[in-house]
Amino acid sequence: MPVTLHDLARKLGVSVATVSRALSGAPGVAEETRRRIVEAAEAMQYRPNVLAQRLQKQRTDTIGFIIPTFGPRFSDPFFSELLAGIGNEAAVHEYDLLVSTRPPGEEEMIAYERMVQERRVDGLLVVRTRRHDPRIEYLQSHHFPFVAFGRCEAEEPFPYVDVDGEAGMYRLTHHLIAKGHRRIAYITVSDALMFSHYRIQGYRRALEEAGLPFDAELIVEAGMSDEEGFRAGQALLRREPPPTAIIAATDLIALGVMGAAESCGVQVGSDLAVAGFDDISLASLAHPPLTTLRQPIYAIGQTICRMLLERILQGTIAEPYRLLQPELIVRASTDFVYPSE
Amino acid sequence: MPVTLHDLARKLGVSVATVSRALSGAPGVAEETRRRIVEAAEAMQYRPNVLAQRLQKQRTDTIGFIIPTFGPRFSDPFFSELLAGIGNEAAVHEYDLLVSTRPPGEEEMIAYERMVQERRVDGLLVVRTRRHDPRIEYLQSHHFPFVAFGRCEAEEPFPYVDVDGEAGMYRLTHHLIAKGHRRIAYITVSDALMFSHYRIQGYRRALEEAGLPFDAELIVEAGMSDEEGFRAGQALLRREPPPTAIIAATDLIALGVMGAAESCGVQVGSDLAVAGFDDISLASLAHPPLTTLRQPIYAIGQTICRMLLERILQGTIAEPYRLLQPELIVRASTDFVYPSE
DNA sequence: CTTGACATCGTAAACGTTTTCGCTTATACT
DNA sequence: AGTATAAGCGAAAACGTTTACGATGTCAAG
Numbered sequence: 001m002p003v004t005l006h007d008l009a010r011k012l013g014v015s016v017a018t019v020s021r022a023l024s025g026a027p028g029v030a031e032e033t034r035r036r037i038v039e040a041a042e043a044m045q046y047r048p049n050v051l052a053q054r055l056q057k058q059r060t061d062t063i064g065f066i067i068p069t070f071g072p073r074f075s076d077p078f079f080s081e082l083l084a085g086i087g088n089e090a091a092v093h094e095y096d097l098l099v100s101t102r103p104p105g106e107e108e109m110i111a112y113e114r115m116v117q118e119r120r121v122d123g124l125l126v127v128r129t130r131r132h133d134p135r136i137e138y139l140q141s142h143h144f145p146f147v148a149f150g151r152c153e154a155e156e157p158f159p160y161v162d163v164d165g166e167a168g169m170y171r172l173t174h175h176l177i178a179k180g181h182r183r184i185a186y187i188t189v190s191d192a193l194m195f196s197h198y199r200i201q202g203y204r205r206a207l208e209e210a211g212l213p214f215d216a217e218l219i220v221e222a223g224m225s226d227e228e229g230f231r232a233g234q235a236l237l238r239r240e241p242p243p244t245a246i247i248a249a250t251d252l253i254a255l256g257v258m259g260a261a262e263s264c265g266v267q268v269g270s271d272l273a274v275a276g277f278d279d280i281s282l283a284s285l286a287h288p289p290l291t292t293l294r295q296p297i298y299a300i301g302q303t304i305c306r307m308l309l310e311r312i313l314q315g316t317i318a319e320p321y322r323l324l325q326p327e328l329i330v331r332a333s334t335d336f337v338y339p340s341e
Numbered sequence: 342m343p344v345t346l347h348d349l350a351r352k353l354g355v356s357v358a359t360v361s362r363a364l365s366g367a368p369g370v371a372e373e374t375r376r377r378i379v380e381a382a383e384a385m386q387y388r389p390n391v392l393a394q395r396l397q398k399q400r401t402d403t404i405g406f407i408i409p410t411f412g413p414r415f416s417d418p419f420f421s422e423l424l425a426g427i428g429n430e431a432a433v434h435e436y437d438l439l440v441s442t443r444p445p446g447e448e449e450m451i452a453y454e455r456m457v458q459e460r461r462v463d464g465l466l467v468v469r470t471r472r473h474d475p476r477i478e479y480l481q482s483h484h485f486p487f488v489a490f491g492r493c494e495a496e497e498p499f500p501y502v503d504v505d506g507e508a509g510m511y512r513l514t515h516h517l518i519a520k521g522h523r524r525i526a527y528i529t530v531s532d533a534l535m536f537s538h539y540r541i542q543g544y545r546r547a548l549e550e551a552g553l554p555f556d557a558e559l560i561v562e563a564g565m566s567d568e569e570g571f572r573a574g575q576a577l578l579r580r581e582p583p584p585t586a587i588i589a590a591t592d593l594i595a596l597g598v599m600g601a602a603e604s605c606g607v608q609v610g611s612d613l614a615v616a617g618f619d620d621i622s623l624a625s626l627a628h629p630p631l632t633t634l635r636q637p638i639y640a641i642g643q644t645i646c647r648m649l650l651e652r653i654l655q656g657t658i659a660e661p662y663r664l665l666q667p668e669l670i671v672r673a674s675t676d677f678v679y680p681s682e
Numbered sequence: 683c684t685t686g687a688c689a690t691c692g693t694a695a696a697c698g699t700t701t702t703c704g705c706t707t708a709t710a711c712t
Numbered sequence: 713a714g715t716a717t718a719a720g721c722g723a724a725a726a727c728g729t730t731t732a733c734g735a736t737g738t739c740a741a742g
Contacts, residue, residue: 002460004728015692020730030690047458051396052728055697060392062439067428074425074639077418084415087408087442091452096461098403099440101428111432117388119343120437226626259626285567285600287628298415345698356722361700371720393698396727 003044012040023048062096063308064121066111068128069101070224076252077280078297082149085301086125093309109134116144123308125149129160129194147308147317149300150194159311159320161303165195165277168293168326169202169247172275175291175328176245177210180337181273185218185243187232187253199249199277218243222253229256230263237264237272244272245334251276251283251292258286258333273334277326288332295326344385353381364389403437404649405462407452409445409469411565417593418621419638423490426642427466434650450475457485464649466490470501470535488649488658490641491535500652500661502644506536506618509634509667510543510588513616516632516669517586518551521678522614526559526584528573528594540590540618559584563594570597571604578605578613585613586675592617592624592633599627599674614675618667629673636667 005023009016014033021029022037023046029037040046054060065086067079083099090097098121102108112135115121122145126135129150139146140156148160176184186203189196200219207214217239222232229248233256236243248254254276261268268274269288276283279294303322310317350357355374362370363378364387370378381387395401406427408420424440431438439462443449453476456462463486467476470491480487481497489501517525527544530537541560548555558580563573570589574597577584589595595617602609609615610629617624620635644663651658 002458006728016729017693017731018691021691024730026731028690033690049396049728050459050461051392051399051401052697053730055390055392055396055699055727056729056731058392058697067424069425069429074422076421079421080417080419080424081415083408083421083424083440084410084442087440088410091441091443091448097440099424099428099438100432101425102432107432117343117386118391120391226622230626255623256626258628259630262628281567282596282623285571285597287599287603289600347698357699358701358723359721362721365700367701369720374720390698393727394700396697396729397699397701399727 002049003046004049005046008037008040008044008046011044012036058119060096060120060122061094062098062121063090063123063125063305063312064098064100064115065125065127066100066102066108066115068104068108070103074101076224077282078250078252078278081280081297082127082301085298085303086305087301089302089305090309095309104130109138112138116142123147123312125304125308130192131194131197132192133194145308145311147304147311149304151198152194157321159307159317161300161307161322161324162195163295163300163324163326165199165326166202166205168277168328169199170206171202171328172247172277172291172293173203173206174210175330176247176273176275176334177206177212179273179334181245182212183215183218183241183243184212184245184247185220185236185239187220187222187229187236187246187248187257189222189224189249189253191221196249203247222249224250224252226252226256226259229253230260231256233257233260234264237261237266242266242272246272246274248274248276251278251280251290254290254292255282255286258290269332269334270336273336275334279327279329283329284331286333291331291334292329293326294329295324300324343390344387345390346387349378349381349385349387352385353378399460401437401461401463402435403439403462404431404464404466404646404653405439405441405456406466406468407441407443407449407456409449410442411444415442417565418623419591419593419619422621422638423468423642426639426644427646428642430643430646431650436650445471450479453479457483464488464653466645466649471533472535472538473533474535486649486652488645488652490645492539493535498662500648500658502641502648502663502665504536504636504641504665504667506540506634506667507543507546509618509669510540511547512543512669513588513618513632513634514544514547515551516671517588517614517616517675518547518553520586520614520675522586523553524556524559524582524584525553525586525588526561526577526580528561528563528570528577528587528589528598530563530565530590530594532562537590544588563590565591565593567593567597567600570594571601572597574598574601575605578602578607583607583613587613587615589615589617592619592621592631595631595633596623596627599631610673610675611677614677616675620668620670624670625672627674632672632675633670634667635670636665641665 005016008019022034100111102111124146126148129152133152220232222228275291277293279292283290346357349360363375441452465487467489470493474493561573563569616632618634620633624631
């Protein structure tokens with residue numbers, strides 16, 4: 001049986017209130033008494049019952065994070081890094097982190113409702129925002145504290161951190177155009193995802209600005225995995241004439257494209273330029289190393305966590321809207337000049 | 342203000358006890374009364390306060406999972422998949438999942454002590470077991486429910502799921518020897534990690550059995566990342582003469598080795614055989630596709646979670662020790678016969 | 683010597699449930 | 713008609729804290 005405040009109080013001949021005060025550092029208890037209590041607590045290995053504390057304080061000291069998983073084989077280096085950032089930051093502030101993994105849709109919303117209505121957490125982290133995002137609408141309508149990684153087309157503003165995918169893809173596309181590419185294909189993911197929507201817009205803007213036509217033949221939609229990138233890459237390489245460059249919405253997809261090129265006997269870096277987005281660590285070790293746009297995933301995890309705690313503890317966030325610029329990392333996968341026609 | 346049992350009871354002119362019974366499905370309440378209560382609860386959008394439930398039941402309905410992170414840039418596809426398996430299984434049983442991310446060592450132990458002593462969770466999942474594992478000793482000495490992914494050199498047995506790395510590496514090494522390789526290098530990770538210890542033993546056993554010498558020159562220790570694999574690969578390729586095959590303790594490392602070969606102008610698949618362990622999804626898309634040993638990570642996540650719940654709910658586990666055989670997946674990275682001398 | 687301020691501590695309510703126990707009433711059996 | 717049995721329900725304790733409030737005692741100022 002674990003020792004409680006009662007046990008301590010009885011042992012010392014004082015009241016539970018005094019013990020509680022002494023241990024929490026509240027004022028109104030003599031220094032000598034406090035010393036006795038603290039010593040006894042130490043000796044008896046007293047540990048507070050967090051369940052009781054939480055019920056009393058009506059706070060869980062916990063934040064929630066529901067990871068949208070796509071398919072059973074959910075293997076995404078992006079999330080482990082984000083999770084590490086969030087988890088370590090939460091630990092610094094002595095907050096617990098409640099994680100759920102749910103595929104987007106019905107079940108996911110149920111998970112959100114559980115967290116909110118049953119008050120399992122004090123706040124939530126939302127990632128992979130969608131253009132029309134029911135999760136965000138729900139949280140807003142319930143005035144529940146949350147911070148998002150990604151923007152969304154909502155009426156009301158909400159605190160977020162995002163990476164400027166439009167500007168990033170614009171720069172990347174521009175880079176390829178400058179290298180002489182004219183047939184630049186693009187592998188997108190579901191347009192319902194906000195980041196995907198922004199990224200392809202940057203691609204289109206760069207084409208437009210260069211006076212290049214937007215060719216629907218060169219756009220393919222894929223799922224967010226390397227396997228899907230492989231398939232999309234194969235499809236694109238069968239176009240007549242094939243593209244000279246392929247931009248993928250994410251690094252994972254781009255790695256799949258490189259696999260596809262390999263399987264078609266196409267040399268990435270000399271026959272075909274490939275680029276991605278994220279700069280996961282495998283990007284620099286790919287064959288050849290992959291040109292990409294770097295976003296500081298770990299730091300973003302830390303930041304959204306810190307912002308959420310700010311919101312929970314102080315009620316407001318000093319800097320609630322943060323748009324980061326991704327850094328263009330040019331590597332060998334795009335580093336050759338395509339002969340102009 | 343959220344509605345409580347009291348509110349419902351007052352509204353309906355019954356006692357809280359009856360409302361509680363009606364809603365929990367306990368016997369001793371008339372069908373008609375139950376119907377009225379359930380209807381009212383629905384109408385008033387009653388949601389139980391889990392904090393109060395937990396304090397009363399002295400159970401958290403939560404399991405804990407402390408992820409050992411190595412370095413700030415923690416990008417490991419292995420963990421996202423394992424986490425998905427655990428998380429989805431926990432959701433099926435309506436259990437919450439509390440996740441911490443801590444680098445191994447002091448801080449990690451503190452996280453374990455918090456979880457156990459402050460009763461934040463009903464049970465714990467332990468992964469990446471170490472040969473001498475203080476976490477397991479601690480949990481055993483406190484009789485705290487847990488299940489491990491991986492074995493360890495402990496006095497007392499404990500429930501675990503593991504993949505037979507020794508047998509796996511033996512088969513893989515044997516495969517390379519059969520292909521004619523004689524100078525087979527091995528990149529290991531810290532021998533303190535149980536799985537690493539087992540895997541290299543399999544390698545040694547295969548060498549021994551084939552009458553090949555164990556050459557310390559051909560063994561390199563690395564960290565568990567692709568970057569570290571890159572460095573280790575470079576180091577091995579500078580040996581005189583260089584190895585004709587390199588086995589890496591994990592796929593992530595193997596992918597790094599392939600990057601290193603690339604940077605040295607060595608053709609993987611024809612000049613050098615490379616193999617890994619895990620079969621992460623990128624392995625099949627590597628250049629060339631990577632020979633590896635497959636372990637069903639997602640399913641293992643599900644299994645350890647289910648076993649832990651079995652332990653918590655029933656007090657015992659039907660099949661507490663499970664050793665799975667990894668499947669050798671031969672791909673192009675080792676699929677050539679090395680000319681015998 | 684009285685008054686007020688202050689320090690120290692205890693009492694008790696509160697947080698929202700679950701569950702034991704006992705009471706009443708209705709039903710069945712002798 | 714009387715008694716055992718069970719069904720339906722309420723009162724109250726319990727889970728382990730925190731905290732508002734009140735009680736007591738001490739001491740300095742008037």
